[in-house]
Structures are given as C-alpha cells and as structure tokens.
Amino acid sequence: MIVSYNWLKELINLNVSPEKLAEEMSLYSVEVETFNKMVKATNLVVGHVLECVDHPDSDHLHVCQVNLGERVDQIVCGAPNIAAGQKVIVALPGAVLPGGTIKNSKVRGVESNGMICSLQELGIENKYVPAIYQNGIYVLDNDATPGQDALEYLCFDDYLIELSLTPNRMDLMSMLGVAHDVSAMYNVPMNNLECSFTEVSKLASDEISVKLETEDCYSYYARIVKDVVIKESPKFIKARLIASGVRPINNVVDITNYVLMLFGQPLHSFDQDKLGNTIIVRNALDGEVLETLDDLERKLVSTDIVISDNLENNRAVCVAGVMGGKSTEVTLDTKNIVLESAVFKPLSVRKTSARLGLRSESSVRFERGVDLNRSLAAVDYACYLLEKYADGKVLKGYVHEGIKHLEDKEIHLTEKYVEEYLGINIPTVLIKEILEKLKFTVEVCGDDIKVLVPNRRLDIEIKQDLIEEIARMYGYDKLNETLPSMTVEGELTHAQHIRKVINKTLVGLGLSETVSYSLVSPKLSNMCKVLFSDDFKEIKLLHPMTEEHSILRRSIVPSLIDVIKYNNARKNYNVSIYEIAQQYGLENNEPKESYLLAGALQGVHSSTIWQGKKEVVDFYYVKGMLDVMFDKVGAQVKYAPLSVNCPELHPGRSAEIILNNELIGYLGELHPTLVKAEDIEPTYVFEVKLEPLFNIPSNVVLFKQISKVPSVERDLALVMDQNIAVGEVLNAIYRCDKNMIKKVSVFDIYVGDKIESGKKSVAVRITLESLDTLTDEVINQKMKKILNTLAYMYKIEIRK
C-alpha cells in the first residue's frame, strides 16, 4: 500500500511533515517500507511554446521560443511532437532530473536555456505515460499557466509513503483506513467526504436484479449510471492512481480504481448494454470457460465464484473479485454502466487468484477481508465521481442482496488486566481516550471497560488485540524494562553437553565445522549407506524447487564430499572439516531424525616444510583423532574391517566403529574411483551416530591409587601370519591381566626376508604396573602367560 501524503491531508486535518509522518507511522501504526517524493526532479515550470522552428543545423531539432511566465526564453527541443501553441513542462537551468542537471548551453551552435520534458524524464515510469506521449514530450492541457510550478499543476508535488502491511492490517489497504489510524495518532479529526449527486427518477431496480446463489458472496450492491462520457480523468485522479501504482486508463475505469484505493472496496463496472438484466452470483461449473479482460480463456472450477447474467444459459461474465470478463467490458463506446460493490469469501478469492495466477489490487483486498459496512458508501462515492467527471446520470436507488450491515464487536477489558499484561499502569481514562481516538465506542462501568469495535477492524477480536492498540498508541517506548521473576534454572541436557565436547575436541584437533544443506539430490541421497539400511526410507519433498534439493539426507558424508569438491576446484587443498547434523528418514513410515557426526580430511595436517617435515592425513591419523574424541566422551570403541558394502570407500582401508556390539560409525579412505570421478585429492571420511554417545552416562572419575613403584616395560617381537589383525592380538595381550597390564603398544612391524614368508614380525611393548614392587618372578610368569595365550590363539611365536 502506497499512501499519498496530499491525499491523506485531504482526508484529515494533518499538520505533520511527510518525513515525520513516515517516521512516526513506523512506531505507532505499521512499518514504513520506503518514503520518497513522488517526483524527485526540481525546477520544473509550465512553458507556453510561442514559436517552434527547425534548427538550422539539424534535421530533427527544433528551436522554440517559450513563454516561462516572467520571461520568454529560447529552448532547443528534439522531440518529434513539439509544436507551437503547446503548453509543456520546462526544466529550467539548475533543474536536477534523474538524468542529470540542466544548464544553459548551446546545441549545435544555438543557445538553449532549459529543457522541454517528457514524463519519463521526470522519473515517471513509462507504463503510466499515455501512449501518445510515450515517444515524445508530454503536452499539458490549455489551462496550465506559463511560469506555474509544473509538478503542482500535474498534482505530482506529492510524497509517497509505502507501507509494509502485515496480514492482519487489511484496514490499512485503503486511504480511509490509513486516515483513521493517522487521525488517532495525532488526535486530529477526519474530514467529511463530499458525496452528493442527483438521482434521476428511474429506479435501478427496474433495470437490474441480483440473485445470490452461493454462500461465498456475503453482500452485493448494484447501481446503474447512464449516459457516461468516456474520457480522460481529471489530473488529481490520474496523479493519485499513479502514486498508488495504478495505470490511468479512462475516467470510468479510473474512478472505480480511485474508489478502491480510497475505500478499500473493489468495484467492478459492466457495460450495461452488453449485460442481461439479472445478475447471478454463483459458483462456476467445473470446466466452465470465460474470456477475461486480458484476452485469455480461463478454465474455471466449482470453487471459483463467478458473476453471471441471464443471457446465453447464464453465461459467466466475471471471475468474482479477481478479473472481469471480455464480453461486458467497458470500452470507449460504453454509455451505460452497472457498478458492482460486493464482498466475497476471502479464502475462495485467494484460491481462485492463486490458481489463475491473477493477483490484482481487488483480489488482494478480498483475500484479506473487505468491510461490507462500507460497500454502499463506496459505490455511492463512485456515482458521485461519475456524475462529476463522466457526466453520468445515476438511476435512483440500488439493488442489494446479502448482508447489509455487521454489528460492532463487543470486547471487555479492565485497567488491571492491561497493567498485568503490559507491566505499566495506563489509567482507565487514558485507555478510553486512546480507543476513542481509534473511533471505537467505549463505555466504562465500574472496573469494566466495554469496547465496541467497528467491522472496519476485522483484525480485532479479543482483548489482547485491544491491548495491542492501546500499547502502540500509548507508545511502546513507555514500557518498563524489567526481567521476569521466575525460579527456573538454565542448563544443558546431557546430549547438548556431549555435542559441545565433541565440537571443542574436533576444533582443537584442527577441524573446521561446516553447515551444509539438509536437502540433497537423489544421487547424494543414495551414497554412503552404512549407518542406515534401505528400510530407513528417503523423505522426499512433495514439491521441491529443484532436484538438487529434493530429498532429506540420510548421511552427511556425501555433502562433505561436495564441500571438498567445491574447495579443491578452487585450489583450496588440505581441507579438514566436520559437521554435526541430522539424518532424516522414514522408519516404519514414521519420520525419524537423529544426530550424526561426519568428517572429511585430506592432505597435510601439520608441517615444517623448511625442515623437510610434513605429516599427511592417513587412516591411522583419522583413527587416532577419533580415539581422542571417543576418550573425551567416555566411549570405549572397537574397530573392525568394514562389514557393510560401501562402494564409496576403499575396501581395504575402511573400518567400522563398534560400541557395545553395535555398529555406530565408520571411517575410511574414499574409493580411488570416486576420488577420480569427483576430481578431488585423496580424502578420508568418517561418520558416527551420536545417539549412542549421548546415552553414555556422564561419569565422575573415581581416583585410583598411584603406584609408589615405577612401572616395568617388556618388549616382545611376535611373529605371526600376515593376515592376523594386530588389534586383536593387542586385545588378547591386554586381557591376560587387565589390572597389571597398563598399556600395550606397537613400535615396529617387519615383513621381509629375515623371517618366514607369509609372516610378519610385530614388536610390542608391554607396560606392567602394580601397587607393590614387581619381582622378576611375577613378571616372567605374566610374560609366560601372555606367550602361551598368543601361541594358543594365534600360533604366534617369539622372533628368534
């Protein structure tokens, strides 16, 4: 909604500058989106072209002598339609136009002291310029006085306040609605609209009747105006329509639009001579076709409301509230018109306009709700304007069907309730005063404040709505600043805490966090199927905007591969990233989401290049890093070769992560084929379900006695079959005495000609610790047990 400041000033006695009004409307009424002068150009006057001769040195320029009121000056003009005798818009030297500043100059040797302007040169959009003036200067009517301010003459000397209307404030979709709010803001009265016209003796009801055959039309007024003369609208109407963003067409169409902007009541005009004598408002038939004003054939459905007449099997003549039909259109030949002022069901109009892709100033208002108490005043005002500006003769009376008047809504309040709600006291007298400024009826009876809210304010239904009116008009700046007095404590849940620990640990290990899109492509959706099975079905959008974002992801790793690809393509290498996000899927047809942690690492993780040292991410780097993280959250995990088929991973370099016999994650190198296809550097990825980690109870560490004697280390070189998993051997050693064996580490692996082929030698260091001194006897006994166990379980021998 764009508010014309001049128009508003005509409706209320406003004594506030446009700048201040725009600023204060944001604080007290509704947000102001933009505030501008209607025309920013300056120094424009009316000129009278006294003489116009061809430029001696040009085939298209003209040299004009222009009467500027105080003087006659010479101006060179290139417009094809310039002619002597015209009244024109002249930009004087010093004028600032959107295209630049006007100066005294010489045009091909001829002095030119100003510029004769087109409307476009003033900054008026082309669509508002009448067709005949679109390729030349704009010619004013003869009543313009030379030297007069041209913007004032055109009624363009206005300020425009564009409101950012919230869906509840449909009442502000009219100049009268805005006038109501602004008059309350400044406590200034509204002016009476002059609306007097003469009715001829013939009754409208003799020529037309109305039938409502659908409940989706609440009210329908028809009036008839005869003998209209179709012509241009007066300047103020055209200017105000342009200000409101509506293209002037002719007086009849412009007047219906003008009334729409003023009252918020959409009107429709039919050419009476093309219309039958009965108007029937009904639901459309499925498949019914209507040619609308924009020359398109519209196929209708039964939820659409149409206006039809009694001709040609009750043909539809208008899509109610949305767009008129071609068959009854008002044209230059129209003499007699039927004016419709109706109110339709908002949802119905909304569905129809959305389906047809037709959103108009009318449909928008019907969608939000139109005040039917104002329908008659609106159509009467249109009659007044048609008599005045289209020489129309208004038939006596109107035809009406449906609801004529809706009663005010009654809402009760107390001063105490307002105080409890806002936290400040506003005395009853002040509450009454504020609500009365808004033209609500207020009766105070003891503590009770009874408020009658006019239908105009469809948004006000309950006392809280009234509190909003009181608070905004009283001023939100007058609220106190207090804090709620409550006795609740804030704390993180265990899961939130664990997530924080994981975040901190991974960032500390040099990984950067990413946030990627939850919605992915079908291709990504079917990658890395390790932590979910096919029973965990995809969740697909009904109407995705693009296929790229059409399915909710079940794994984060594919998104991270995309991030790696994006970075590597921009020569950002050595990427190491992680993300904690949801996986989504259907489990037994129910949506389920749970947290996953995913990571992707590649390239160098630390280096001192000038010393020739650099450490590159490999499987064991990622595994060690995960171990740190699992340690931090108290998870004792095991690793085993990946048992699930995952084509994205290197089959020999991928592992599953097991917690309490449950597969909770995986890590591995991306398959070389994928790496090549995606054109990325070799990359390691991991993914872990977080719910099992959230389920590990938080533990308080119980202190264990520290041994007073130093620990003892024993090294063993163990020869075993090459296919034996060392991790299992280490576990087997550890299990020989979980109390005494503190640590088992590997410090060398040898495969070669010094041992039997098919075997490997693994050098392990075993650290033993006890509260008492460890005697050689005890140690040897322990080592013997270990060797026996290993020999028994894995046929492992000591290397000779």
Place this chain on the structure above:
Amino acid sequence: MSIQEQLLNIETEAVTKINAALTQVELNDLRAFYMGKKSPLGEIMKSMATLSIEDKKIIGKLANEVKVKIESAVTQRRAYLEQEEVNNRLKNETIDVTLPGKEFKVGTSHPLSKTIEEVEEIFMGMGYSIAEGPEVEVDLYNFEMLNVPKGHPARDMQDSFYITENLLMRTQTSPVQVRTLLEKKGAPVKILAPGKVYRRDDDDATHSHQFMQFEGLVVDKHITMSDLKGTLQLFVQKMFGDSRKIRFKPSYFPFTEPSVEVDVSCFKCGGKGCSMCKQSGWIEVLGAGMVHPNVLASAGYDPEVYRGFAFGIGIERVTMLRHGIDDIRNFYLNDSRFLEQFKGEN
C-alpha cells in the same frame, strides 16, 4: 732468595698459569703439579726441617696460605671454564627464532554456530534452557497450534516444503514452543530454541531455502510485556554492546499479541545514521510479542492465568550484521577461505 720469597714466587707463578689454563685437562695437570707431593711447594716443605721452630711456624703458615690460594684459583678457574663450555655450547646451539614454526591445521566452529553459542550463553545466564525439536514437523505444531489455521493469510508469508499433507519441513523454530508447552504441562517455561528452518525461497544474496533461527519463550503467571522489553534490552547489550538501545514497532505474528518488531540502535554509527542502518540509526533485528492466548490454550495453559512472551531472530542476519558479510550463501558454500577467517575469534 728467602723461603718466603720462594713461596710467594710459587704462588704468583701458579696462579698466573692456572688463570691461563684453557681446558679442564690443562687445569687438572696444573693442579696436580702444584698440589702434588713433588710440587715446588712440597720441595720447600721438605727443606723446612732445618729451620727454627719460630721460623717453622711462620713459614708453615705462609706455605698453607699459598696452598689455599692456589686451590682457590683452581676452583675459580674451573667454574670459569665450565661456564665457558656452557656458553660455547649455547652459542653453537643458537637458532633463528624468526623461522616459521610448525604449521598446524587450526580448526574453527562455523560462524553460525559461534553466534548460536554466544546467544545460548547469554540466555543460559538468565536461566533459560536450550530446547530442541524435529525439523520434519507436523502441520499441527508448525501452523495450527500457533494460531495459523489452514487458509490463514500468514501462511502466505512462509511458503513451505511439504512432505505429505500434514508433514513439512518446519518453517520456523516456533513449533518447539508448542512442543515445550505440551511437555511442561502447565509448569513455568523458560527456553531458547535454536535450529534450522526451511522455506521455499530461491537462494540468492539475502535468501536461503535453509536458514537458522532462534526462538525464546517464557511462560509463567506474572509475565508482562515490560519483562519482554527488559529481557531483549539486556540481550542486545550483551550481544551488540553496552550502549545499544532497542525500540519496539507494531508488527504482526499470528502466535503473539501484541506483536512487535525490535530495532537495535545501529552498532556501526551508534544511531547517528550510516549506510548500514540506511540512515535511520536503527537496525531491525528481532520479532517478538506476548504469546497469543490461543497458543497457550491449545497447549493446555489457561490464558486467563498464564501469560508469556516469545521472540525470534534470524541467526544468519545477526551474523551477517556483526561480521559485515554481504551474501548469505557464504554460510552454506563452506569455502575454507571463508571458514578459516573465523579461526581467530574465540
């Protein structure tokens, strides 16, 4: 030459040589020579037999003094030589400390997570808990119970990603309000709910089909709109600086009444007007209001007894404002040149 003179000569000669010794070995040799049995001092001691008792006393004392002095010279020289050795070693070991150190990968939280964490800490300090809810949400919680029935014009504002007729990607974090109220069953509520939300917007510099919000909700018996203002004033000061002010402007959200937009005095110009605040001195940051009685009632809270306030912020917007980021897509492209800019912020 008298014996005294001989002793003093020995002392002078020994101390001179000791002080000139360049190595520990040389020093040890000198000490052995001057302190040993066959030393010049020893020779003199042997010749003392011929002297009188008086002279023996005098000479003996003198000889002892010479011995002590030589010994002391050795000790001093030894300490000196040891220090020299250390000094030499340190000199040889000196490195160029200006050469680059080992380069480690430095990790960083995502800038959006940093904002969330900061906001969470501010509100946890005020006694709020962090609430979460699913992103695949039922229509009932995302719209209906938030006072947005089917056909409500507010559904226009947030065209949604539907999955089935009744299931959609949540368009706001507000359904967490509903879920929390239902779960708390009438008990006081004080929560902050950050999270991802989704709307049918084409991705461009200022729009993203996926973005983040946080939502605050406080419900109890004596909550007032002044409490809302005080809470947000405190938050804004902690988040954007002590001298920041806020102002409320009328607005509309279906689930609050009254509803307000909250402006913060511009953190670039302080309110004088600049390019950041489009010369207004204010920046629109939050939406807020008093919880609509329909929302309370549908979750089982009697609106005649309980009141509450709620507020919400776009996390991207706040983060963009704070860091001067001009394109929302930066957050979701995860270019390492973008992410790594935030590693120094803690």
